[in-house]
Amino acid sequence: MSSAELILVYEPEQACRERLEASGMDAPAAAEISSYLAQSTDLAAEFEAIAFECARRDITFVPVQLDDAAKVLSERDPTTTLVWSLTDGIAYFRGGAAPALARLNGLKTLGAEDSLFALCQDKFRSGVVLGALGLPVPPAGLVRDGAWLAPAPASRDGWFVKPNRLGAKIGIWPESHCRELPQAWEISRRIFSRYCDDAVVQPYVAGRNVRVSFLAIDPEMPASEALGVFFVESGADFQTMEDSLALYGGTGAAAKAENRYSEPDLVPVASVQPEADTRIRALCLDLMKKLGLRDVFSVDLRVEPDNTLHLIEFEVCPGLPCFDFRAYCRRQWNMSLPEAIAAAAAARLAI
Structure with missing residues (x-):
């Protein structure tokens, strides 16, 4: 029996869709909203690989559906348990409850403190806070x-x-x-x-779309160097719901199989606008210091040709199985996603 456990709490896409429909929402809208949870659908196929990589580090991997989390977390040992919430949510989704439940039971968590799980989901309030902190949010x-x-x-x-x-x-x-x-x-x-x-x-702010990804794996590496900073080149000015549906989950798999959609290209910002890359890394360090981001997060920005930055949003639960985060794990850490998940858990448990 392993001495430590990684509990990954996730909200299933289907459960969310059924709950929204039961509340009176029409099926197409419920399907669109629940598609934001497609990362749980995609990652489930890799649970066995994640468990294998965790076992190599003497960690037992336990995926837990959100509706079962209260009972499971109440039974865990605070000295050996790490909780990683795969979803946030305070409205359509309920994943923001997971880090709060972990705190209630005295369990260690991977990721930001639970208050940020609520803040990042309310974009207007989030923008007000970011602006008050002096960050370049529209x-x-x-x-x-x-x-x-x-x-x-x-x-x-x-x-x-x-x-x-x-x-x-x-x-x-x-x-x-x-x-x-x-x-x-x-x-x-x-x-x-x-x-x-x-x-x-x-x-409306002009510029190219940038995605920043972060996963804490090497405690010796400065946070600014562990960031992945990429232009996201999809050929479109911004992402629509149709674009999003074509990327992830079952709808995304069907779109790719039928050659109706291809993943955007990721171009290192440093290779095109090195000054913008430097500014973005400094901005992310500000977010970590002022807001409390840690362990795992992503940031979306718009960057103008003169290196002006516009901070669009931060996410405390980035889509781990999405194309951009997988690419970050490969390029930054030379790891597959299951390897990176296990390595991050081991690093956090060691603190």
Whole structure:
């Protein structure tokens, strides 16, 4: 019997979809929302490989569905248990409960403290906090079903409209970048009708999309050097819901099999805009210091040709089996995803 356990708590895609439909949401919208949990669907195929890599490090790997987490965590030994939540969520998803349950039972966690699991899911409040900390986040207005709760900031290049509690970089529809405020108002009505969510309205910012990934594996390596900083080149200005569905889970697998979608290219920012790379690494260190990010996280930005940075969002539960995080594990750590998961758990347990 191993002396330590890694408990990976995940919320199944199907369970979320069924719960949303039972609450009255129509099936297509419930399917779109639950698709954000496709990483749990994708990672399940690798549980055996993760268990093997953990066993090599004298760790027992225990994947636990979210609905079973309260009972399982209440029975664990705080001296030998590490909890890693694969999902966050305070609205459509409930994964934010996992780190709180771990804290309730005195268990060690991998990742940020549980308060950030709630903050990162509310994009408007998150932006307010990031702005107050002096980080370069675009200002935002907030509108609920056509009623402004906070006025939209002025903008010369139009606005970007997105759900407040879903993906901060996903515009849902191609017209989510709009030129007139009445259009933003109408999109907010559509968002509320389909997802029962408020809409964030931000000035549109130009630039290329950047994804930063981080996983703490080597305690001797400075955090700034452990970051993976890549341009995400998909050929589109921003990701829509259709694009997202084509990347992950069963829908993504079908799209790839039918050659309807290909993974974006990842280009190291340092190879194109070295000054931007330096600034991004400094910004991420600021996030770690001021906000408390640690162990595993991702950051999305827009970067202009003059190296101006726009911080779009941070995620405390990045999509581990997604193409970008797998590529980061290969390029930064020369590891497969199961190897990297096990190595990160071993490093955290050693602290």
